[in-house]
Amino acid sequence: MSLKTWWLAFVGALAVLVLIALSIARMYGPARPAPSEDAPVASAPSTPKETAHITATLFFGSPDGQTLVPVRRDVALAETVVEQGRQILNAQLSEVPQAPNVGVIPTGTKLRAFYVTERGDAFVDLSSDVVSGHPGGSLNELLTVYSIVNSVTANLPAVRRVQILVDGKEADTIAGHVDLRRPLSRDDSLVRAVDEK
Amino acid sequence: MVALVTTTSGQDSAPSTALTLVSRDARRTIPTSVQNGREVVALDDLATLFQLSVKEDALAGGVTVSYRGRTIVASADRPIVSVEGRVVSLPAPMVRSGRRWLVPIEFISNALASIYDQRIELRRASRLVVLGDVRLPRVTASVDSPGPPTRATIEIAPAAAVAVNADAGRMQVRIDADGLDFSASAMSGLIDRIRLGDQPNTIVLDTNGTARATVTTANNVARVLIEVAAAATSESRAPGPTPGPAPAPTPTPAPSAPIPDPRAVIAATRTWQTIVIDPGHGGDDVGVRSAKGVEEKQLTLDIARRLRAMVESRLGLRVILTRDDDRALGLDERAAVANNGKANLLISLHINGSRVPTQSGAEVFHLQLDRESAELVRGATAEGAALPTLGGGIRRLDLIPWDLAQARHLDESSVLASVLQEELQRQVPISGHPIRQAPMRLLAAANMPAALVEVAYLTNPGQEARLATDDFKNTVAQAVFSAIVRFRAWSEESRAQ
Numbered sequence: 001m002s003l004k005t006w007w008l009a010f011v012g013a014l015a016v017l018v019l020i021a022l023s024i025a026r027m028y029g030p031a032r033p034a035p036s037e038d039a040p041v042a043s044a045p046s047t048p049k050e051t052a053h054i055t056a057t058l059f060f061g062s063p064d065g066q067t068l069v070p071v072r073r074d075v076a077l078a079e080t081v082v083e084q085g086r087q088i089l090n091a092q093l094s095e096v097p098q099a100p101n102v103g104v105i106p107t108g109t110k111l112r113a114f115y116v117t118e119r120g121d122a123f124v125d126l127s128s129d130v131v132s133g134h135p136g137g138s139l140n141e142l143l144t145v146y147s148i149v150n151s152v153t154a155n156l157p158a159v160r161r162v163q164i165l166v167d168g169k170e171a172d173t174i175a176g177h178v179d180l181r182r183p184l185s186r187d188d189s190l191v192r193a194v195d196e197k
Numbered sequence: 198m199v200a201l202v203t204t205t206s207g208q209d210s211a212p213s214t215a216l217t218l219v220s221r222d223a224r225r226t227i228p229t230s231v232q233n234g235r236e237v238v239a240l241d242d243l244a245t246l247f248q249l250s251v252k253e254d255a256l257a258g259g260v261t262v263s264y265r266g267r268t269i270v271a272s273a274d275r276p277i278v279s280v281e282g283r284v285v286s287l288p289a290p291m292v293r294s295g296r297r298w299l300v301p302i303e304f305i306s307n308a309l310a311s312i313y314d315q316r317i318e319l320r321r322a323s324r325l326v327v328l329g330d331v332r333l334p335r336v337t338a339s340v341d342s343p344g345p346p347t348r349a350t351i352e353i354a355p356a357a358a359v360a361v362n363a364d365a366g367r368m369q370v371r372i373d374a375d376g377l378d379f380s381a382s383a384m385s386g387l388i389d390r391i392r393l394g395d396q397p398n399t400i401v402l403d404t405n406g407t408a409r410a411t412v413t414t415a416n417n418v419a420r421v422l423i424e425v426a427a428a429a430t431s432e433s434r435a436p437g438p439t440p441g442p443a444p445a446p447t448p449t450p451a452p453s454a455p456i457p458d459p460r461a462v463i464a465a466t467r468t469w470q471t472i473v474i475d476p477g478h479g480g481d482d483v484g485v486r487s488a489k490g491v492e493e494k495q496l497t498l499d500i501a502r503r504l505r506a507m508v509e510s511r512l513g514l515r516v517i518l519t520r521d522d523d524r525a526l527g528l529d530e531r532a533a534v535a536n537n538g539k540a541n542l543l544i545s546l547h548i549n550g551s552r553v554p555t556q557s558g559a560e561v562f563h564l565q566l567d568r569e570s571a572e573l574v575r576g577a578t579a580e581g582a583a584l585p586t587l588g589g590g591i592r593r594l595d596l597i598p599w600d601l602a603q604a605r606h607l608d609e610s611s612v613l614a615s616v617l618q619e620e621l622q623r624q625v626p627i628s629g630h631p632i633r634q635a636p637m638r639l640l641a642a643a644n645m646p647a648a649l650v651e652v653a654y655l656t657n658p659g660q661e662a663r664l665a666t667d668d669f670k671n672t673v674a675q676a677v678f679s680a681i682v683r684f685r686a687w688s689e690e691s692r693a694q
Contacts, residue, residue: 102552137550
């Protein structure tokens with residue numbers, strides 16, 4: 001093999017390698033631009049086809065109203081923990097549960113903001129609809145609070161605890177019973193081990 | 198069915214060596230020892246008695262205790278355990294002794310009871326662990342007035358049928374129960390002594406006179422009021438106002454000291470003075486509202502007033518309502534009423550609501566502290582503060598955050614919640630999950646045993662109709678009242694220990 005032939009073969013092989021590397025980077029790299037900070041609900045991704053998803057666990061009320069029921073749903077894959085948290089919470093807030101499960105978060109409640117501290121404490125800022133639309137009752141309120149806390153902690157291992165804010169401020173309670181002044185850890189005792197597909 | 202067990206109590210100043218496990222068909226010993234000033238029990242022994250599986254994780258320095266798929270995880274360096282994922286505090290960490298793991302005896306009531314499928318009740322004062330549905334009422338005897346005539350009271354809680362036989366110099370009290378959790382103060386006057394009888398459910402009084410007894414039952418507590426008068430042959434004594442062998446009525450009352458009302462004597466020796474009842478919600482905060490427009494805030498105030506009347510008239514305790522009218526009151530203000538009033542107990546009354554109209558039944562909540570809060574409290578307790586006092590001394594203070602004041606009372610509140618649940622269960626429909634531990638905002642700041650009762654579901658049409666009746670509201674108040682009576686007896690017994 002002459003030097004020229006050898007050189008051409010080398011350049012050709014290099015080009016193939018670069019193409020392969022680019023393809024891999026596209027497959028596993030950032031899927032799409034992050035949604036805006038104020039996205040109120042889980043809006044449809046900008047490129048509906050070929051969007052990567054994760055399977056997230058959301059929590060709804062059981063048919064007898066006594067516990068939470070885990071329900072798995074596809075949620076758009078996001079680049080960061082914070083973005084992923086927003087996607088999951090928007091799904092949790094907006095989805096109407098299929099009968100016989102029941103909703104435990106007042107309809108119309110919106111996610112105002114979501115952020116995570118370095119210590120692994122997440123803050124979920126909800127609109128005041130969560131208070132004004134709440135029907136009351138200690139157990140009801142527990143299910144509301146822990147559907148949020150569990151949906152974040154169950155899907156985001158980086159988050160240890162969740163504090164719920166209302167209209168950007170710390171809140172005592174949602175309906176006069178459950179303490180929201182501190183971040184809360186996940187509580188699986190409220191979850192019935194039934195997985196609805 | 199096997200009738201069993203009578204126990205002694207009261208005089209346990211010597212270091213204890215064992216608890217007695219009492220079940221319907223057996224009585225077994227649970228050996229205990231003292232480690233670092235705490236009474237402890239070996240996990241091995243508990244495993245044998247309760248069919249538990251104990252697995253050690255040497256790497257993590259912890260132990261997993263399992264019972265029918267439910268688990269408790271304990272570590273050697275922290276006075277907390279995880280019970281089915283919930284953090285529960287213990288007075289001391291688990292310790293190793295040779296090849297055995299030792300846990301504070303409170304492990305039985307705080308942790309094991311939560312995963313077991315039968316009721317487990319630790320009665321520290323009487324050195325008992327009661328397993329399952331055993332009728333083992335607490336029976337306390339005390340002299341109200343030495344007399345003569347000598348008056349004494351035997352209290353039986355919960356109430357049970359009582360039969361009394363009196364002979365010369367001897368009275369036998371038979372109680373319809375499997376056994377008795379019995380304690381008595383020293384006898385005096387014409388009662389030489391009170392002791393357990395030959396049968397596990399009998400008590401015998403040795404008297405020095407003619408004895409008669411009256412049995413009354415109120416609020417699920419049976420009382421045997423005993424009066425022993427001097428024998429007819431003895432010299433005449435001050436007759437007193439009650440019927441007896443005295444030959445002639447006396448126009449004036451007893452000569453020197455009037456015989457006090459026995460209830461007053463009992464009250465004077467008791468430590469409880471005040472309880473606080475919190476009618477949930479109020480003012481703009483209506484709480485749950487039914488489809489017909491009935492509001493939770495009205496019902497909670499109504500039931501609270503009924504309960505107050507019962508407690509004041511029957512127990513002679515001061516009762517403070519956090520609100521006695523329809524006004525908004527913050528949760529901190531409610532807790533402050535109880536804390537500033539130095540209440541011995543706080544019960545918050547609520548009416549429940551659900552999105553599921555069929556949901557029904559009473560529920561009781563007590564406080565759950567998360568791990569971080571528990572550590573915060575422990576750290577504050579460990580550090581404390583030393584303040585100089587008049588006279589040159591130093592007084593140590595535990596600086597617990599005021600809004601976590603309940604941390605000192607978690608164990609007592611757990612007992613309170615159980616008693617409330619039991620009494621409610623006797624008298625009103627109960628939820629399928631009647632007792633829950635949760636981060637309840639009001640309870641966290643209460644510096645006394647505290648629980649929250651959700652009486653019934655206003656969103657259930659049937660329960661809404663019942664809540665409108667005096668009968669149901671009185672029954673609920675009666676159930677909570679009975680729980681207060683039982684919890685007070687338990688609390689005072691624990692303090693006397």
